[in-house]
Amino acid sequence: MGVFHGVTARNVCELLYSIHGDNFKYIGLDLFHENDENKDEIIPNTKFKNPLKNIYFNYIKRQNPYSIEAVEDLLKKFKNNASLIKGNSNVILKKIDMSKIDYVFLDGGHDYSTVMNDLNSCSEVIQNDGVILCDDYDLSYAPGVKKAIDEFSLKNNLKCQIICNNRFAKIHKN
């Protein structure tokens, strides 16, 4: 969740392919669009500092890298395994069948209410012995992430391991 330009999505698919061959499914969900509804969410700078990247996307690919089309293109090698959804996790997650999902990488909205929604919507994954790995656990400018993770883990009596210098929270059954 939270695909942005798709760099992590591509790396995850490469890793899954190296382990499982063609036998895996990846779903990526993102707004892929800045608007008034999500202006308070933390969306990384969509302008590249590296001028070569600007030239590549503007004149060679002719794509907005923060778009579902550009990320689909980046993942085209995995077109049978990867699917992307454009939308708000606060709406979309409630419609997704979680019963076959065994791993969630949570790096979408960083607002307390969005993180809490995302965790609650994915809680079935943990009940089925899966894992939710949350990025940006301890960001000073996004304190809602930590607050939501701590509350969710405590309330549901889950194990929450903080790893990689406080960057990630790995939530699973006790």
Ligand SMILES: C[S@@+](CC[C@H](N)C(=O)[O-])C[C@H]1O[C@@H](n2cnc3c(N)ncnc32)[C@H](O)[C@@H]1O
């Ligand atoms: C920190 S970036 C993700 C970076 C990505 N995981 C990576 O490693 O490259 C956060 C992403 O979450 C998305 N996002 C923010 N709020 C969201 C929401 N409510 N629903 C879906 N996506 C959201 C933003 O559009 C942005 O692309």
